[in-house]
Amino acid sequence: MRMTDQQAPADFGRVDDDGTVYVRVGDTERSVGQIPDATEQEALAFHIRRYENLAAEINLLESRVNAQAMSPEDAKGAIKTAKENVETASAVGDLQALVTRLEGIEGKLPAQIEARKAAKAEANAEAIAAKEAMVQEAEKLGAGNDWRGGVDRFRQLLDQWKALPRVDRATDNALWQRFSSARTSYTRRRKAHFAELNTQRDRAKALKQEIIAEAEPLAASTDWGPTSGEFRDLMQRWKAAGSARRSDDDALWGKFRAIQDQFFNARTDAQQAVDGEQGENLTAKNDLLTQVTADLEGVTDVEQAKAIHREFLTKFSDIGHVPRGAMRDLDNRVRRLNDHV
Incomplete structure (x- = not known):
């Protein structure tokens, strides 16, 4: 049973006349040491302090187990060691109560083990799902032609893959094989593409x-x-x-x-240069037409009119080309002059 206010550590020990200190565990007692030159109270106090230190260690162990600050496997080993320490302790106090406490702590481990298994299974399923999604994306990239963005995305996926926990070997290897094959296929096709592009x-x-x-x-x-x-x-x-x-x-x-x-x-x-010359020619031909029109005005002699007209045609022809856009209007004026003559 656990120590109470009525059962102080000293209630579980005694000191012989020769200074030997005994501790009572259940219906038995055993020697835990001898302090010849100390009083009974001093000898008990020394061994009680050892008991209190042992109890403090168990308190700390219990707190760590309750907080799941250590794995159940590590806790099991620590409890075993603590039991052995209690069983052989050179201390005075309710050692049986400490053993009982350790057994109670140990009784919490099966539930923690199962909880850890469930958490591990859930994490494993999440990791598999994440890797499967990454593999599917990698396979889509591997079959595509995104030669610029694809290489960066593969690099990101690889970093994300490395950050995920490993799952069971068979599943992990199968997923990695698919991912690696997709990346290899993409890399080869990309190299072939740029080789052809360079050609x-x-x-x-x-x-x-x-x-x-x-x-x-x-x-x-x-x-x-x-x-x-x-x-x-x-x-x-x-x-x-x-x-x-x-x-x-x-x-x-x-x-x-x-x-x-x-x-x-x-x-x-x-x-x-041609446009400038033709513009001058146009001005000259317009001036010539104006001049010949004035020269023919009032002329009634047919031969005289023909002579003036022939001289006009010679001069008109010698002037040269005019801009294309002015040719029709100029031709119409010459035709009217011909009709007049």
């Missing part, structure tokens, strides 16, 4: 270099119409060639664009 980029680079080589002699051409058509064809081929590596593509495009700019800027300058 395409190299091919595009070679094609664009050929286009540039063909364009360079055209830059100085003054055959504006046909050369413009050739540049249009080259541009179509450029677009059809695809993309090279960015750094190469930018450099190649800059070179090709400069060649085009050289030709088309020259064509623009030439056209502007």
